[in-house]
Amino acid sequence: MRFSRRGFLGGSGAMLVATALPAAGSDLLQIEGPAFGAGWRVRVGSGADAAAVVRVITGVIASVDAAMSPFRAGSEISVFNRAETLDWQPLSFQTLTTIAEAQRIADQTQGAFDPTLGGLVGRYGFGPITAGPEGAFRDLTVGAGGARKAHPRQTLDLCGIAKGHALDRCVAALETLGLRRFFLELGGEVAARGLKPDGTVWRAAVERPLPGQVAPQCVVGLTNEALATSGDLINSYALAGHRYNHIINPQLLAPSDTALASVSVFAARAITADALATALFAMGSEQGPAFAQAAGLDALFLSRDGPRLRQDITGRFADWIIWG
Structure with missing residues (x-):
């Protein structure tokens, strides 16, 4: 799907x-x-x-x-983003735990996942936050009942x-x-x-991320895991010879632009798989697989190689492949 x-x-x-x-x-x-x-x-x-x-x-x-x-003006995150204050702002437990996991993944990936760059996502046409990013993920303090910005205009995009x-x-x-x-x-x-x-086992297909081709790259089996995929097949556009997508490379402060087409990650929790897939895609077709291999992450990288796809597998991802 x-x-x-x-x-x-x-x-x-x-x-x-x-x-x-x-x-x-x-x-x-x-x-x-x-x-x-x-x-x-x-x-x-x-x-x-x-x-x-x-x-x-x-x-x-x-x-x-x-x-x-x-996208909702009255959501907790939207209210937090609009408040230009350095005071503590109340947030629900579910939002705080999500922010905490976002910060953990940001630390683990050395900033490749950064939830404070929503302004850049919006600037390239992929989100509603349009203010320029202020600070970084380390500048946000999370407490028992809320969070506090280090910069009045800092925003969060989760x-x-x-x-x-x-x-x-x-x-x-x-x-x-x-x-x-x-x-x-x-x-x-x-x-x-x-x-x-x-x-x-339950089965899921990892889609082949090529335009005009709705076909599986492989089929994996699941019993007690989560699988998340990030890619640029849907949320992207080409302009003046450059490909722009919704995943920002924090090192370049611009959309990730490499041969990488998609990253799929297995993890015990979906929240972890989701953030890691985003981070590994932002790293690109060379740094992403190298980082995942060193960190022991179970990931599948599909990169454009002319009219074909190059496949890189790290960790134990191959153990879940049933077909392909």
Whole structure:
């Protein structure tokens, strides 16, 4: 499934209609609905309570959107961004934990993931934050009940990590319903628990990121992992011989512009996989695989090589490949 990363927290509000359909095989039920301008899909055993699944998933989506969407004027992040103050500002626990993980990944990747560069994302046409960036991720202080800026006009853009947070919360919500075996997709990122009712692993396709080609590069199996992909196939444009996309290279303060087309990352939590995929893409086709290999990250890099794709695999990613 193709979804726009920047469209994820677009605040569509279209979360009232969902469907429950038989999946392939009579022992599976597929429940799906719209979210954030994209969509979600759950595959679970046919005995699951579809109405309860819809209720908890849409509840999580509404909560995350209200807290972290920079497209909503009344969201926590938008209010935080507009407040030109160095005082502590109250934020919810979910927003603070997302910011804390964003800072952790920023430290781990030596700033390749930086949630304070939303102004540059907007400047290139991919987001609503248009003010120039002030400071960096280390300049933000997070406390028990809020956060404090080091620069009055500092802003936060959590679109590169909030979808992963939402996916983790959806997983937890399904588990509160007593579900232990399911596959969940949210805006193209996936997570799974247990095995399918027939005893096999859940399967997900990593898309081949080439224009005009809707085909899998490989198929992977999941049991208790999350998988996130970042790329420039959807959110990009070409102008005067340069390719511009929504992922900023913090070293250049400009969109990442290398041969890299997509990065897919396995992790125990979707929030971690989401942010790491963004960071590794920002690093580019050479530095990204080198960093991932040194750090032991389970990642798949697909880079443009003329009309073909070059594939680089790091960590244990190959262990999950079923086909391709």
